[in-house]
Amino acid sequence: xxxxxxxxxxxxxxxxxxxxxxxxxxxxxxxxxxxxxxxxxxxxxxxxxxxxxxxxxxxxxxxxxxxxxxxxxxxxxxxxxxxxxxxxxxxxxxxxxxxxxxxxxxxxxxxxxxxxxxxxxxxxxxx
Amino acid sequence: xxxxxxxxxxxxxxxxxxxxxxxxxxxxxxxxxxxxxxxxxxxxxxxxxxxxxxxxxxxxxxxxxxxxxxxxxxxxxxxxxxxxxxxxxxxxxx
Amino acid sequence: xxxxxxxxxxxxxxxxxxxxxxxxxxxxxxxxxxxxxxxxxxxxxxxxxxxxxxxxxxxxxxxxxxxxxxxxxxxxxxxxxxxxxxxxxxxxxxxxxxxxxxxxxxxxxxxxxxxxxxxxxxxxxxxxxxxxxxxxxxxxxxxxxxxxxxxxxxxxxxxxxxxxxxxxxxxxxxxxxxxxxxxxxxxxxxxxxxxxxxxxxxxxxxxxxxxxxxxxxxxxxxxxxxxxxxxxxxxxxxxxxxxxxxxxxxxxxxxxxxxxxxxxxxxxxxxxxxxxxxxxxxxxxxxxxxxxxxxxxxxxxxxxxxxxxxxxxxxxxxx
Amino acid sequence: xxxxxxxxxxxxxxxxxxxxxxxxxxxxxxxxxxxxxxxxxxxxxxxxxxxxxxxxxxxxxxxxxxxxxxxxxxxxxxxxxxxxxxxxxxxxxxxxxxxxxxxxxxxxxxxxxx
Numbered sequence: 001x002x003x004x005x006x007x008x009x010x011x012x013x014x015x016x017x018x019x020x021x022x023x024x025x026x027x028x029x030x031x032x033x034x035x036x037x038x039x040x041x042x043x044x045x046x047x048x049x050x051x052x053x054x055x056x057x058x059x060x061x062x063x064x065x066x067x068x069x070x071x072x073x074x075x076x077x078x079x080x081x082x083x084x085x086x087x088x089x090x091x092x093x094x095x096x097x098x099x100x101x102x103x104x105x106x107x108x109x110x111x112x113x114x115x116x117x118x119x120x121x122x123x124x125x126x127x
Numbered sequence: 128x129x130x131x132x133x134x135x136x137x138x139x140x141x142x143x144x145x146x147x148x149x150x151x152x153x154x155x156x157x158x159x160x161x162x163x164x165x166x167x168x169x170x171x172x173x174x175x176x177x178x179x180x181x182x183x184x185x186x187x188x189x190x191x192x193x194x195x196x197x198x199x200x201x202x203x204x205x206x207x208x209x210x211x212x213x214x215x216x217x218x219x220x221x
Numbered sequence: 222x223x224x225x226x227x228x229x230x231x232x233x234x235x236x237x238x239x240x241x242x243x244x245x246x247x248x249x250x251x252x253x254x255x256x257x258x259x260x261x262x263x264x265x266x267x268x269x270x271x272x273x274x275x276x277x278x279x280x281x282x283x284x285x286x287x288x289x290x291x292x293x294x295x296x297x298x299x300x301x302x303x304x305x306x307x308x309x310x311x312x313x314x315x316x317x318x319x320x321x322x323x324x325x326x327x328x329x330x331x332x333x334x335x336x337x338x339x340x341x342x343x344x345x346x347x348x349x350x351x352x353x354x355x356x357x358x359x360x361x362x363x364x365x366x367x368x369x370x371x372x373x374x375x376x377x378x379x380x381x382x383x384x385x386x387x388x389x390x391x392x393x394x395x396x397x398x399x400x401x402x403x404x405x406x407x408x409x410x411x412x413x414x415x416x417x418x419x420x421x422x423x424x425x426x427x428x429x430x431x432x433x434x435x436x437x438x439x440x441x442x443x444x445x446x447x448x449x450x451x452x453x454x455x456x457x458x459x460x461x462x463x464x465x466x467x468x469x470x471x472x473x474x475x476x477x478x479x480x481x482x483x484x485x486x487x488x489x490x491x492x493x494x495x496x497x498x499x500x501x502x503x504x505x506x507x508x509x510x511x512x513x514x515x516x517x518x519x520x521x522x523x524x525x526x527x528x529x530x531x532x533x534x535x536x537x538x539x540x
Numbered sequence: 541x542x543x544x545x546x547x548x549x550x551x552x553x554x555x556x557x558x559x560x561x562x563x564x565x566x567x568x569x570x571x572x573x574x575x576x577x578x579x580x581x582x583x584x585x586x587x588x589x590x591x592x593x594x595x596x597x598x599x600x601x602x603x604x605x606x607x608x609x610x611x612x613x614x615x616x617x618x619x620x621x622x623x624x625x626x627x628x629x630x631x632x633x634x635x636x637x638x639x640x641x642x643x644x645x646x647x648x649x650x651x652x653x654x
Contacts, residue, residue: 042254049260080360
């Protein structure tokens with residue numbers, strides 16, 4: 001039964017991913033949604049890095065005489081993805097700040113209610 | 128020996144994590160976050176030495192730095208946040 | 222050890238979901254990032270751990286806290302747990318876990334992911350590029366296009382934040398007024414530390430060929446140094462050191478350096494971003510090219526991160 | 541010679557590990573924020589140099605040892621500062637040490653009883 005430790009990393013990554021997904025779907029607060037998105041991102045990073053791991057290998061920095069290294073490719077992809085991730089998170093947070101300024105709230109329900117009000121007024125003000 | 132130290136640090140991390148989860152006030156959580164960062168630094172150094180990771184000390188140095196910065200950031204923005212409630216608490220204390 | 226760390230991660234994530242004090246949620250996210258970074262160390266990904274610590278635990282936490290300052294600390298009373306999202310999440314999770322059952326086990330040398338291009342990178346890096354850190358070699362040389370694209374994405378994201386929020390120029394505080402109350406000890410220590418942080422940034426930038434580090438991390442580290450200065454000494458102090466109007470230009474300059482190196486090799490009659498053409502021998506050309514390209518990346522990341530921080534910290538809450 | 545180094549590093553490790561756990565227990569068990577800062581900050585500041593110098597002793601004279609010295613200096617500078625700043629921030633933020641309150645309630649209790 002060496003399957004359990006062998007797949008444990010993937011399972012935890014999936015669970016974390018689902019935790020993030022649940023926050024994004026079900027929580028009404030927009031800031032918390034961004035935190036959920038960040039959790040989701042980090043779990044994907046963990047998944048990728050787990051794929052690149054080779055047991056008994058060295059980190060991919062050349063040491064004379066060694067031939068067994070972990071896979072450097074996922075590391076490169078995730079390294080850039082982390083930095084891009086923070087940049088996109090910043091854009092998301094900036095949007096949240098603007099929503100707060102426009103609607104006076106970051107709760108989804110409030111924003112929906114305001115939107116509905118607005119569209120009702122528009123309909124009433126029609127021909 | 129090194130294994131025992133690693134276990135000790137992991138045990139401490141569990142204790143700190145419990146405090147971070149319980150933490151009645153935000154300051155307790157702040158403290159726990161800071162300590163947790165330091166424990167990660169220690170873990171990196173000891174485990175890196177024991178398991179022969181490459182360039183783990185650079186990483187540990189960075190962690191120590193980032194830990195300090197994020198603690199300062201938490202304190203700074205918390206004070207901004209609590210400006211109005213602080214006054215209320217002060218009134219009550221008096 | 223990784224199993225323990227993974228357990229911590231799960232615990233932190235679940236606690237972060239359940240808490241309503243968003244401030245505590247962000248602090249737990251900081252812990253989560255540190256844990257993830259530790260896990261990356263265990264999984265041999267030194268560079269990734271470096272980046273995750275600097276970016277996830279440092280910059281992301283700071284940005285989230287700055288957002289909270291603008292939007293309010295507490296979440297409203299939670300909705301009752303609704304069934305539909307839970308079912309959707311459970312089903313997706315079950316499907317994904319079912320998918321992993323056929324996946325190769327952790328650390329398997331025979332796994333398909335280890336068979337494709339990775340062996341070539343590992344075997345040829347020293348001969349073709351000559352940098353001991355394979356991650357840097359793959360990042361800057363083999364996959365130079367990708368990284369150029371990523372750099373442009375970061376630049377664009379920085380511009381998007383500036384368009385959304387703009388940088389309000391904060392007049393520097395009067396001398397003697399403290400922001401974190403009267404923290405004299407903090408002021409003295411931070412003043413002494415900042416030069417070392419900037420020096421460490423330079424080390425990370427130029428040591429990236431040989432150990433963990435590189436342009437992405439160095440940019441973040443240097444920006445973090447200035448962020449620390451701004452946090453401790455008050456809004457606007459860092460803006461005296463690096464004026465906000467410079468930042469978009471600095472960021473664009475970084476991207477231009479990257480692109481110019483690519484074009485230079487094109488003009489020498491080689492493919493775009495093939496650095497072998499840059500110097501007498503291919504190896505020294507590669508060295509020069511990687512150094513310049515990483516410098517471009519570092520400059521862009523530094524400017525974008527600092528610009529984003531200015532944009533968030535300069536904004537005042539509108540009642 | 542190497543025996544001495546093993547012994548010294550072992551001593552550092554065991555003392556450091558012990559202090560680590562003590563700090564954790566103190567953080568968890570102490571009643572209010574200020575005593576927790578005290579417990580954690582003090583043990584932390586001694587445990588970190590002990591553990592790091594244990595590793596340094598094992599590494600011997602090398603570049604890595606020098607870098608570890610830097611880490612140690614950094615942690616020694618930032619850790620007490622952070623603890624001090626947090627305690628001060630908490631005090632300014634309206635948190636009060638529990639001792640005071642206990643004393644006052646105690647005195648009130650005594651004064652009301654007789």
